[in-house]
Amino acid sequence: MDKATNPRLAAQLEELRGQLNRSEARLSDAVHQTELLRQISEAPNLDHLLRLLDTRLAALAGVDGHLIALLDSERDNLVCESLQLPDEFHGVLSTYRRLSFPLNAEDPAVDCLLKNRPRPLRLAELENAPGTTATRLARWRMEAAYCLPIALGERAIGIAMLLTRQATVPPPALAQAEELLRLFRHPLAKAAHHQHLREKEEQLNRAAEAQREFLRFIAEVNNLTSTDSIYDLISREFLDHFPFDLVGVLTRDGEQLRLRRLSAGKLAHEATAEALRRYFSELSFDLDEADGATPMVFLKNSPLYFPDARNIRELPMSDKDRGSLDAMGDPRSIWILPIRRRDAAVGVLWLISLDAPIQRSAQEREVIDLLCSFIGTAMANAELYDTVGSQKRKIEKLNQALQSRVEELRAIAARDPLTGLGNYGTFQAELERRIKEHEREPRRGLSLLLVDVDHFKHFNDTYGHLAGNIVLQEAARRLQDCARTMDLVCRYGGEEFVLLLPKCDTEGAMAVGERIRQSFADTPFPAGREAVSVTVSVGCAQYRAGEGAASFVQRTDEALYRAKHAGRNRVERC
Template identity: 35%
Template sequence: MSLLSPERTYQIVSSIVNCERLDDLLDLLGAEINALGVADGYLVNMRDATGNYLTCLKIRYPAEFQNLERSYLGYKIPLDNGQLNARTMATREIVRVNPGNASDEENTILNYWKIQEMVALPLCLPEAAGVNPIGVLVLLNQGTAIPEDAIAKVQAIINLFHASLSRWLRLSHLELLHDEATAAVAENKRLLQFLDDMNSLTSVDKIYELFAAELFRQMPFDLASFCLVENDRLQIGKAIAAKPKFEPVCEKWEHHLRQTPYPLDPTASGLVYVLLRDEAMVFPDFQEIRHLPLAGYDKKSLSILGTARTLFITPIRHHKKPIGVFALYSLENKVELSDADLHLLGHLSSFLGTAITNSKLYATSQAQVLEIRHLNEMLEEKVDALATQASTDQLTGLLNFRAFEQELDKLLDLAAFSGAQEPLALALIDIDHFKRFNDTNGHAAGNDILAALACEIGKHTRQSDKACRYGGEEFVLILPKCGQVGAVQLAERIRSSIEARTFDTCAGQRSITISVGYTVYRPGDDRHSLFNRADQALYQAKESGRNRVCSL
């Protein structure tokens, strides 16, 4: 015997159809569980986009703990910890946990929330063998064990919600991927702008100045020097002071470096040592090690600087190979460099190497810019593909439920604005006895029929018409600039063409019929009123014997 009356089932399904977001659907599910009164609380945990975790998307704790609900909403539950949710997902079976069979961790949860029993139900259809659950519904009870008949009622509710929950969850995952791809495009554009700015400087000196100015803004160093390998020597490119008061010592120091390029011998200077080892070096306070032996070239250089404190030296890299070094010096105060600072400086050294090389090799610069732009175009194409995927039914290639609602809302606004001068019709198509067809021929053959029907519909509709798969075996046609006469003619053409032909399926050639209900826009109609009339017309077609077209 059915656990829910036909009237109650119809009410719930009608409410499910009217949900416009996943949150709305979860609120409705929660309300139905509350109405059953079988437990003191519940959690709805849904699989995330990675498939490795469940995320708590809906929660209701027992009364004394309800002020903590917002704290636990969004909590991620790993699927490899062997606990209640993980076991339910793995076995696809209802799992009961009480003080007599709970693990240590589960006992802690029971005691903390003052719960006597937790019952976890997989969010899947019992007859769908081999299909992974999309999540877990956990019932929390502070009293005695929840009766089996009560759990059966909850399962009946889950069965009604499952298809819509699955679709909305997939859509939310696609929207997340869309957002990530959009963010990647934006980040790539920012990188492209930075590289374009650097590459626009054809003077290496200007690159040094721009680079040093940026570092001085971020870190309190007083001098910067840039050296490149040329003719088997490490030669000074430029020395730059952060403030005017350091310019005299900077000029003297740069003059000395120009007069004495360093041989590529690691014992000649710390700068050469960093270059050849391709590793950065930091001296937190040079004054503390000034008494130690120094390489010959460094003695004179550092004596000019006099009060050098913090020294940072890192390779300038191009294509991951050192082509020079840049160094930062503080002359008055120590500079504390965090791991994040060192990480940033390491990345900037590669950017600097690229900018220097590009200023000398313009052709290389252009190739790199084109490559980055190509990457940007690829990411934009992925965003477009994700957007299409988020609005398209994968089996039929038609618009999906979400896209149907968006298109219908737009055309309703246009019809309302025109004062009903622009006719608009809506037709619902349903395959007759489709469940019987699937039971007889298998779901794979049913999928072949759905795809073939979508193709047949496309042969008869205009480019401006919007064909959508509403769900299951139901299709919807949004027909702009189409009145009563045009709608019935189109519906009859589609119905008669389906009746007259056979379709190739994996079970062989099969025939089907369809029923069609349609209606036309009336002033004051919204999405729900227009759809409900078309749905009632479809119901009339079914009740009148199927394989026919009815209007309302």
């Protein structure tokens, strides 16, 4: 019986096939979604999550690019975390990474976040709209965009902007994007929160290191009496301490930004610096974002970084930006930063490398940001020198006293006051550092000795604490005599000492331990009018790859325990 003889049966078969195909499609979608959820749950950090989301958004039909921005930790700015554009804009992607959009600015992206509702955007309709979205769409050659909030209930934590070169974003792509954001929103919120915590922790860790450079710079700036001196110091500071070849300072003059000083770090780069000086000798930037990257940095009070200028040569840019690139010939990395006074931009700093691209470390970013925040105030102080001269001298004296006190406290905090050896904190910090050093070159061994003065409590009870202190001081001296120059000797606590022996295996450490034991046993210690025999017990261990500092110390302590319980005045290993 064929379809012609039984049309009803044929229709039923076709309906069943359709149902089967739809079921298979739903099953396939469920499998893909399950796999995506697994990948989301296993993502270790925010960057990994963003890469997952980037991959899915980039695959949407009719979408030519996208931007993802999340709220910063203070919820004052939208920060661009990811940007995907067509291949011809590859060189500009890193420039927009971490670019901030203040929430108090009028901008369609900010409006989408604050109102927590989607917003379609068409370039043709944004000509007179506030903000910089229209400028960005035009530069990226996009005709339309669709801004979606990344929402957690009634509040949004960020936005995703779909970009297209068509008249509108296709509805199927829009629906798929909304579903993706629904899956990613909670993991993104948690990952962003964790990243904010890590960033704050890193800021605290860098603060101490940045303090010394900052205080020195402040003290030196406070000695200057003219803006020209300030410009010279700024240039010297950045050329001496950072890997840049040209440093430029621009300040506001009415509604324009003018180049005040451009300095080269090497004689070989002076010709390039002179060419750029000539270009800007009668030229300035209008305070308009369309006039170039420099006024954009000033107006947005946010830096821009171009890792390699070769990658942006073919991109759209203002005539003045292109002219400055041509004047420099073949510049590489370019960093443009706002000079601030009381958190408001008062000028712009150029940092340019000519020989090769450079990578910015987190520490460099921290220090440079501090310096830029101080430079504006320093320039204002120089202009008002006659009225603040006495205050300047007091500040200089205070800074010098503070620096001396910081150094004094640092030295005190690192030393045991009785023996002059490093203290427990010094040992812990050095142990972590040398373990990391050893992990990079594990062939040479790293060993630890714990030395305990035998029957020290009985000694104190018999001869008094003053005699006990003398024994501890003499013990410290003998331990240092037995150690090598590269070894670290610290007071571990009470009558215990610790020796950290780099480039030393177990056999070598045992030999050092025996030398220490003999130096104590062979020569009596002074105790008032008599000399008293003092012995030590020594525990020894060699570091095992991957075990960590706590396990390393514990094994050494176990060896010391065996030495004490085996009769004392001996060396044991673990």
